[in-house]
Amino acid sequence: MKITRRDAVAMGLGATMVAMLPLRVSAAGEEAVMAFTGGAEAGEGDITLTAPEIAENGNTVPISVAAPGAVEIMVLATGNPSPEVANFKFGTASGGAEVSTRMRLAGTQDVIAVAKMADGSFIKTARNVKVTIGGCGG
Amino acid sequence: MASGVKPRVKVPKSAAAGDVITIKTLISHKMESGNRKDKQGNVIPRSIINRFTCDFNGANVIDMTMYPAISTNPYVEFKAKVDASGEFKFTWYDDDGSVYEAAKSITVS
Numbered sequence: 484m485k486i487t488r489r490d491a492v493a494m495g496l497g498a499t500m501v502a503m504l505p506l507r508v509s510a511a512g513e514e515a516v517m518a519f520t521g522g523a524e525a526g527e528g529d530i531t532l533t534a535p536e537i538a539e540n541g542n543t544v545p546i547s548v549a550a551p552g553a554v555e556i557m558v559l560a561t562g563n564p565s566p567e568v569a570n571f572k573f574g575t576a577s578g579g580a581e582v583s584t585r586m587r588l589a590g591t592q593d594v595i596a597v598a599k600m601a602d603g604s605f606i607k608t609a610r611n612v613k614v615t616i617g618g619c620g621g
Numbered sequence: 622m623a624s625g626v627k628p629r630v631k632v633p634k635s636a637a638a639g640d641v642i643t644i645k646t647l648i649s650h651k652m653e654s655g656n657r658k659d660k661q662g663n664v665i666p667r668s669i670i671n672r673f674t675c676d677f678n679g680a681n682v683i684d685m686t687m688y689p690a691i692s693t694n695p696y697v698e699f700k701a702k703v704d705a706s707g708e709f710k711f712t713w714y715d716d717d718g719s720v721y722e723a724a725k726s727i728t729v730s
Binding site for chain 1: 641642654656676677678680681682683684685686687688689690691692693695696697698699700701702703
């Protein structure tokens with residue numbers, strides 16, 4: 484097969500689009516993480532985010548997040564129109580930083596959980612969820 | 622006030638002192654995200670519950686900020702540590718200023 488100049492231009496454009504899409508999506512999520520941590524780098528740690536690998540219906544995706552010793556947990560959906568999902572602060576009567584809820588996902592994307600530990604450090608984890616039907620209307 | 626808002630909470634009736642118990646809450650609310658459009662193409666304004674708190678005998682258990690990405694009929698499950706008998710107070714704050722409340726007591730032996 485011979486590649487014409489037109490094909491080459493089209494392929495180049497396509498590649499640029501593919502390269503730019505994830506970048507733009509993660510930028511919004513990255514910003515939200517930064518706003519939460521106040522610019523501090525979030526490391527790895529004892530934080531578990533449980534979500535289905537494949538969610539048939541993006542309107543109600545059950546998630547649970549647990550981070551022993553955390554005082555605050557933020558959940559983000561990087562591919563949603565606005566990345567914030569929920570922010571949990573645990574008080575003195577809390578029985579552990581462990582919470583479950585249901586969220587909406589606009590499409591297949593990474594869900595991020597960032598936890599603020601009692602000593603002021605941050606840890607985060609991410610999970611990819613494939614969504615069959617998006618849940619944000621349109 | 623959004624119509625038909627009904628909070629439901631599930632708390633064990635009794636527990637031993639120092640136990641960690643699981644609390645489940647659900648409140649019926651449409652949680653209009655503000656991203657949807659009606660048939661005419663107009664954006665349906667956002668109307669969600671934006672905050673949920675739970676207190677036990679005046680001590681905070683959880684304070685949750687909700688965003689439009691929380692599903693219809695927001696469900697939250699979390700843990701609380703009980704040292705003495707008392708009452709759990711649950712409060713939901715709606716975008717329109719309404720406040721929905723529920724309470725459940727627990728006997729700790």
